[in-house]
Amino acid sequence: MVDDFHDIMVLAIEGSGTGIWDRDVVTGTIRYSSGWLEILGYSPGELPSRIDDSYDRVHPDDLAYVQAAMQDHFDARTSVYAAEYRLRCKDGHYKWVLSRGMVISRDARGRALRMVGTTTDITSTRLMAERLQQSTSLVANLTNQIPGLIFESRRTPDGMARMTYVSSGIREIFGLTAEDVATSTAPIHARIHPDDRAMYRASLDASQRDLVPWQCIFRVDLPARGVFWRQIDARPARLPDGETLWHGLVTDVTERMEMEQQLHDLARLDHLSGLPNRRAFLERMEKTWSGLVQARIDRVAVMMIDVDHFKSINDRYGHAAGDEVIRHVAAIMSSVLRSNDITGRMGGEEFAVCLPNIGSEEAGRIGDRLRCELAETQAWFEDVAISLTVSVGIARMLPTDRNGEQVLARADKALYMAKQAGRNRLSYAPDEG
Numbered sequence: 001m002v003d004d005f006h007d008i009m010v011l012a013i014e015g016s017g018t019g020i021w022d023r024d025v026v027t028g029t030i031r032y033s034s035g036w037l038e039i040l041g042y043s044p045g046e047l048p049s050r051i052d053d054s055y056d057r058v059h060p061d062d063l064a065y066v067q068a069a070m071q072d073h074f075d076a077r078t079s080v081y082a083a084e085y086r087l088r089c090k091d092g093h094y095k096w097v098l099s100r101g102m103v104i105s106r107d108a109r110g111r112a113l114r115m116v117g118t119t120t121d122i123t124s125t126r127l128m129a130e131r132l133q134q135s136t137s138l139v140a141n142l143t144n145q146i147p148g149l150i151f152e153s154r155r156t157p158d159g160m161a162r163m164t165y166v167s168s169g170i171r172e173i174f175g176l177t178a179e180d181v182a183t184s185t186a187p188i189h190a191r192i193h194p195d196d197r198a199m200y201r202a203s204l205d206a207s208q209r210d211l212v213p214w215q216c217i218f219r220v221d222l223p224a225r226g227v228f229w230r231q232i233d234a235r236p237a238r239l240p241d242g243e244t245l246w247h248g249l250v251t252d253v254t255e256r257m258e259m260e261q262q263l264h265d266l267a268r269l270d271h272l273s274g275l276p277n278r279r280a281f282l283e284r285m286e287k288t289w290s291g292l293v294q295a296r297i298d299r300v301a302v303m304m305i306d307v308d309h310f311k312s313i314n315d316r317y318g319h320a321a322g323d324e325v326i327r328h329v330a331a332i333m334s335s336v337l338r339s340n341d342i343t344g345r346m347g348g349e350e351f352a353v354c355l356p357n358i359g360s361e362e363a364g365r366i367g368d369r370l371r372c373e374l375a376e377t378q379a380w381f382e383d384v385a386i387s388l389t390v391s392v393g394i395a396r397m398l399p400t401d402r403n404g405e406q407v408l409a410r411a412d413k414a415l416y417m418a419k420q421a422g423r424n425r426l427s428y429a430p431d432e433g
Contacts, residue, residue, distance in 0.1 A: 018120045023051065025112045030054055039097065039121050041090035059086035059094055073103060074112045080260060081117065096126040100260065104267040116263060129249065148251040149173040153185065155208055155244045161185040173230060173250050175222045193219035193227060208244045211236050217253060229257040270345040272323055273330035281344025282404065285354045288342065289404035292397055300397035301363035303353040304411040308389045308423040310349035321381035325388055328379035336370045352408065360396050360428060367392040367426050375424060391418040395429035
């Protein structure tokens, strides 16, 4: 399923100046899309697949920074790997690229197993930024041909701002004209998504106060067009009169942010069952527990579900048949449970369900219905019908719990009781009677 997704994404961005890479952290190998190879002037089959070889192409001055950024993401210190650096092309010259990626698979100890990402040629953007610093007049003649909005803005110490130069890209980026922002940037602020305004203003204030580069990724809500992502990159300078002057670039990063969201979602999905993985389930359950503690939810029940004799199924029919059983259980769960119920595959043949606004008695009815549905249907592998049953443990989430995982432990004990009692049955945690 991952490979299908990978192929679709490669086709979707073909010719966009962006390539996709797929790294196996365990074996130290990496695969590149044809679009990635084209950035550096290579054809398919010309580059080795060893990750060590890929580092050899990084500019020596950038290598330590790239490896550190990658290690930070491997160690989960960053949610996304991102690095701008120089890569050596086939003909020997270097290009500036922006690489972004995300670990989509980790082992039980949290160690990275697999990572996917994108690389974009940003050489022209880097060159353009340098020319902005060297010659404003030269940029003024070129900017209208450059995607995005190139600007010069001034802001007084008390926060009054105006745009003293904007390229024609202001129409595409903000749906405004140069005249709209010549005396005040208020029209721009009005287009920023309400949820991002505080962050946007804080980043601008910090850039003015500390004279640090202004970089901000935010959403805009454009009339009759909808919501889009924008990125602003600008450098400040203090003027003799106390005003702050910025020269910068605003670009449309909607496609990139959507791709990052897809990568984020991919990393939280169990690809065999199609359900959220353990990490995603626990995060959502923690939010539900928080809602219970804050009295926004009046009651919550949690179920642990385990396929009975799953090892025997694997031993008799093979692991591919076991995979079909996992998919079958996930499909029945999706058909029985409510759309707002939180489901997840916890690993192996274990599943979990968090049921907001449901008490133990009703959770028992749902669990028994799920158990009966699975007992009365069969999973098919090739021409073989595989009968199966499940055991279910149920526990009530309590406001006095330390966290969401505490109720999960009680449900797991109830599941063990159901197994000990003969399987294919439902059991409640001890405090549930």
